Structure formats: structure tokens, C-alpha cells
Amino acid sequence: MMLEKLGLRAPSDRAGRGRFGERKAAAFLRKKGYRVLVRNWRAGHDELDLVCQEGEVLVFVEVRTRDESALVGGFHSVTEEKKTRLRRACRAYLKQLRKHPAHTRFDIVELRLGQRGDFALYHHPNVSLFNQT
Incomplete structure (x- = not known):
């Protein structure tokens, strides 16, 4: 977990918050030694937020940016439908x-935005994605 002051408030619109979260997640992963290869890679309607390299491992990263008051956290907001789209996008990328x-x-990076302009960042590495039908 990482707690940081934003200096400025995160954008209030959903798309702006998503971009903000992706920037912060990419910076966090770079500090951990990951190399960010691609941001917002698309295959049709499917999208990969970040594709990174960590040593010999290719890491697909889903970034979830949520308000700290959200009823469901970012990790648990990745539904089975979303996982299906992510698996399809990962396969298309590899192809x-x-x-x-x-x-x-597959990793999930979750940002929980605080009301005081701070955020908490949680990195969930090696999340089960590919072993489901």
C-alpha cells in the first residue's frame, strides 16, 4: 500500500479519474522496476490498461480507481464479465x-481516492484470470 498526497484533487469525471489512476499506477510500477510497454492497448472493444515487463514476465495490469467511500473496492469490482473481456484482450495481445x-x-492496481486529496494504492499481483473457462 502506498499513501500519497495528490496536491490537486483527482478529476471528478469517470474518464478523468481513470486516466489519473493509470498514470499513478504506471509511475508506481516503474518505481518497482517494471517497464511499462503499452498503455490503453485495444482489440476491438476490449482494452488492456497497462502491459508491463517485470524481468522475464509479461504483466497485464487492470487499473481500478474508486472513491474511498465506494461500496465495492477496485479489486472486487472486476466482474466475471470483465475478466472474460480481459482474457480476450490478453490473448489478442499475445497473438x-x-x-x-x-x-x-495478471495484476490489479487499485487506487482509492480520499476526500482530502490523498489516495491509497494497492497492488494485487498474480490475480487468477486464465484458469477459468
């Missing part, structure tokens, strides 16, 4: 690569 990575995994 277009010339060389397939030896290892892949």
Missing part, C-alpha cells in the same frame, strides 16, 4: 507478438 513470453500474469 500479435512475434515472440511469445515464457511467462505471463
